[in-house]
Amino acid sequence: MEKMVDVYFFGKKYQVPESLTIMSAMEYAGYTLKRGCGCRHGFCGACATIYRIKGKNELKTCLACQTQVEDGMYVASIPFFPTDKRTYEIGELRPNQQVMMELYPEIYSCIGCNACTKACTQNLNVMQYIAYAQRGELEKCAEESFDCIGCGCCSLRCPAGISHPMVGVLARRLTGKYLAPEAKHLNQRVEEIHAGAYDELIEQIMQKPIEEMQELYNHREIEK
Amino acid sequence: MYTPEMQESVKRVEAARADNLKLEPRRMTAEEKDSLLKAFHPDYRQDGFVEIKIGPNAGQKVPTELGHLLHSNSRLLQDPVDLGKIDYDVDVLVIGGGGAGASAAIEANEAGADVMIVTKLRIGDANTMMAEGGIQAADKENDSPAQHYLDAFGGGHFAARPELLRRLVMEAPDAIQWLNRLGVMFDKEADGTMITTHGGGTSRKRMHACKDYSGAEIMRTLRDEVLNRKIPVVEFTSAVELIKDENGRVAGAVLLNMETGDYLVARAKTVIIATGGAGRLHYQNFPTSNHYGATADGLILGYRAGVPLLYQDTIQYHPTGAAFPSQIFGALVTEKVRSLGAMLVNADGEVFMHPLETRDVCAASIIRECTAREKGVQTPIGTGVWLDTPMIEQLGGAGTIEKRIPAMLRMFMNYDIDMRKEPILVYPTLHYQNGGLEINGEGFTKTIDNLLVAGEAVGGIHGRNRLMGNSLLDIIVFGRNAGKAAAAKAKEVQLGTLTLSHIEAYAEELKKAGENTEDVSPLLLPNYARHER
Numbered sequence: 001m002e003k004m005v006d007v008y009f010f011g012k013k014y015q016v017p018e019s020l021t022i023m024s025a026m027e028y029a030g031y032t033l034k035r036g037c038g039c040r041h042g043f044c045g046a047c048a049t050i051y052r053i054k055g056k057n058e059l060k061t062c063l064a065c066q067t068q069v070e071d072g073m074y075v076a077s078i079p080f081f082p083t084d085k086r087t088y089e090i091g092e093l094r095p096n097q098q099v100m101m102e103l104y105p106e107i108y109s110c111i112g113c114n115a116c117t118k119a120c121t122q123n124l125n126v127m128q129y130i131a132y133a134q135r136g137e138l139e140k141c142a143e144e145s146f147d148c149i150g151c152g153c154c155s156l157r158c159p160a161g162i163s164h165p166m167v168g169v170l171a172r173r174l175t176g177k178y179l180a181p182e183a184k185h186l187n188q189r190v191e192e193i194h195a196g197a198y199d200e201l202i203e204q205i206m207q208k209p210i211e212e213m214q215e216l217y218n219h220r221e222i223e224k
Numbered sequence: 225m226y227t228p229e230m231q232e233s234v235k236r237v238e239a240a241r242a243d244n245l246k247l248e249p250r251r252m253t254a255e256e257k258d259s260l261l262k263a264f265h266p267d268y269r270q271d272g273f274v275e276i277k278i279g280p281n282a283g284q285k286v287p288t289e290l291g292h293l294l295h296s297n298s299r300l301l302q303d304p305v306d307l308g309k310i311d312y313d314v315d316v317l318v319i320g321g322g323g324a325g326a327s328a329a330i331e332a333n334e335a336g337a338d339v340m341i342v343t344k345l346r347i348g349d350a351n352t353m354m355a356e357g358g359i360q361a362a363d364k365e366n367d368s369p370a371q372h373y374l375d376a377f378g379g380g381h382f383a384a385r386p387e388l389l390r391r392l393v394m395e396a397p398d399a400i401q402w403l404n405r406l407g408v409m410f411d412k413e414a415d416g417t418m419i420t421t422h423g424g425g426t427s428r429k430r431m432h433a434c435k436d437y438s439g440a441e442i443m444r445t446l447r448d449e450v451l452n453r454k455i456p457v458v459e460f461t462s463a464v465e466l467i468k469d470e471n472g473r474v475a476g477a478v479l480l481n482m483e484t485g486d487y488l489v490a491r492a493k494t495v496i497i498a499t500g501g502a503g504r505l506h507y508q509n510f511p512t513s514n515h516y517g518a519t520a521d522g523l524i525l526g527y528r529a530g531v532p533l534l535y536q537d538t539i540q541y542h543p544t545g546a547a548f549p550s551q552i553f554g555a556l557v558t559e560k561v562r563s564l565g566a567m568l569v570n571a572d573g574e575v576f577m578h579p580l581e582t583r584d585v586c587a588a589s590i591i592r593e594c595t596a597r598e599k600g601v602q603t604p605i606g607t608g609v610w611l612d613t614p615m616i617e618q619l620g621g622a623g624t625i626e627k628r629i630p631a632m633l634r635m636f637m638n639y640d641i642d643m644r645k646e647p648i649l650v651y652p653t654l655h656y657q658n659g660g661l662e663i664n665g666e667g668f669t670k671t672i673d674n675l676l677v678a679g680e681a682v683g684g685i686h687g688r689n690r691l692m693g694n695s696l697l698d699i700i701v702f703g704r705n706a707g708k709a710a711a712a713k714a715k716e717v718q719l720g721t722l723t724l725s726h727i728e729a730y731a732e733e734l735k736k737a738g739e740n741t742e743d744v745s746p747l748l749l750p751n752y753a754r755h756e757r
Contacts, residue, residue, distance in 0.1 A: 176445075
């Protein structure tokens with residue numbers, strides 16, 4: 001018999017196997033999840049969760065799908081967090097410090113408490129990427145925030161009311177669109193295709209009988 | 225973290241690593257692949273399938289679990305809905321908030337249509353978000369769309385619909401450019417050249433990536449764009465049935481508020497099914513790399529309305545799902561791990577295949593190693609083979625793993641497994657639905673007017689097996705096309721009186737065939753809750 005632990009979902013006690021994640025433990029306890037459950041593999045940020053271990057005062061944040069249960073865990077999942085996303089037309093923005101000032105001025109109210117970084121379920125240096133955004137260093141902000149899954153735990157803990165994941169998205173889009181160097185070979189290939197340069201080749205290959213395609217496929221040269 | 229028995233095997237892997245690194249394993253011949261698949265691929269296990277009893281694909285086989293849903297009735301038979309009260313009235317209704325749905329909505333909005341997204345979870349809760357490895361496009365000098373076509377056609381066992389595959393490869397560079405211009409951060413060299421690698425079955429290095437968050441980076445950018453455009457997104461609301469008009473054309477959908485249980489009626493001039501895959505049906509009891517909502521809902525809605533399925537009997541098992549520890553059982557270990565140089569190694573430290581064969585061949589080969597050949601590594605929860613990840617650091621230099629596949633490093637580190645220093649254990653996981661609803665080149669179904677399909681819910685783009693990086697590509701290419709086509713079509717549609725008579729006709733057919741599962745479909749969410757009574 002597997003070892004069981006006591007966990008408390010929304011204050012109510014359940015006995016669950018200790019090997020389970022918080023998410024599967026809730027299902028073991030009988031919950032049918034609607035909110036607070038998305039990809040189940042740590043990529044979507046749907047299952048932001050707060051917990052405290054009985055007898056300890058530290059309040060922790062985690063993803064329910066990526067965190068194993070512990071004995072005496074008091075758990076509350078966060079069904080929704082009102083992140084404050086500003087809307088914009090990406091084509092009309094310019095990648096500079098001014099953009100951040102206009103769209104997310106609250107980042108300048110950061111008091112440097114580092115609660116965002118401590119709350120990050122991906123172990124990102126959140127306060128650092130906000131600092132980069134403040135200084136208009138968008139590429140650095142984009143790089144530092146790249147692994148953000150938008151669970152919102154940082155914003156939940158922020159005394160300045162910053163919506164950190166949204167700042168990261170803006171920095172990444174500006175970087176991807178304006179600051180990263182253009183892929184010339186890509187643009188050239190798009191033009192060639194639009195000009196019809198591959199129409200004949202593709203028609204030819206589509207018309208070939210299956211036997212000929214098999215021959216071509218089985219003996220095609222593979223780039224090293 | 226590994227058991228003592230596993231640690232013993234790790235020692236054998238470590239001892240063989242230097243020699244293994246020098247190997248260039250032979251690729252299998254066409255005949256070898258063929259007999260391997262027939263003997264070990266789950267698609268060839270007869271007991272995993274049933275015969276479809278009614279509808280356009282009657283007499284063909286389908287995975288048992290999907291068959292059960294196809295042979296179940298609409299929940300609206302017991303729960304009638306008043307179609308006279310219209311809650312939403314739009315030009316284009318997009319069902320599904322993943323990559324295909326979001327791309328479609330953006331293009332429909334761009335074309336001036338009044339478009340709405342409905343999704344049973346949140347926008348972005350989709351397999352797109354979890355796609356790690358990359359997206360293919362033939363944009364390098366040594367490559368061409370025709371070469372891409374050949375790789376995909378052969379990899380899919382020469383079964384792809386040529387018209388669909390042509391669009392996929394010819395519109396691929398355009399799709400990458402569109403994403404790049406929306407602000408997706410692709411991995412690039414300092415001069416802007418895309419960093420591209422191989423995937424299983426590619427003959428050119430055409431896999432573009434955003435570290436190993438490729439799908440996430442694409443999805444969060446598309447989501448941001450949808451929100452910027454103020455396209456209405458109705459979340460936690462599923463589509464439970466298509467609505468037709470008296471002329472048999474699709475005219476909207478009945479929606480279900482997942483939280484309150486209330487039904488809603490959405491009238492639409494065109495409807496795009498972009499509901500994704502079916503991993504959460506756990507065919508043949510496989511674990512899955514799919515998101516929580518992957519329950520084939522769109523296939524059920526479409527089939528009940530009269531749209532034929534294509535290749536519904538071909539499923540993709542991703543060769544490398546996490547096999548240990550139990551907490552991440554079935555989670556995707558991106559193919560990019562092999563693109564970067566990690567080899568598949570058995571319990572004795574032997575390389576048993578070329579790591580970049582196509583996914584179906586690779587999965588079957590791993591299953592053979594763990595069954596017939598008895599060379600799998602035993603764990604407390606099953607079996608698997610090693611993916612020798614420290615090879616990546618030896619080939620690419622220290623730090624390669626952290627830079628190129630940070631999500632993988634993080635996922636295993638959570639359980640104290642440092643993949644830079646020790647191998648990780650993998651076994652095939654249910655990953656992708658190769659088949660789906662049949663469409664024409666424009667994205668419309670061939671049988672029902674005003675209805676389009678995009679993304680994983682489509683069958684025929686990839687044939688009977690899909691290559692890595694062609695799914696992120698297909699959701700963008702076919703999502704965008706569907707959005708444009710739906711918006712254009714909506715301009716000329718005049719809808720008649722709304723009706724659900726097709727679900728009664730379907731029920732009648734089921735009854736005649738003697739089928740009564742006593743369940744309702746679509747499933748909407750998997751039944752994971754354990755109840756003692």
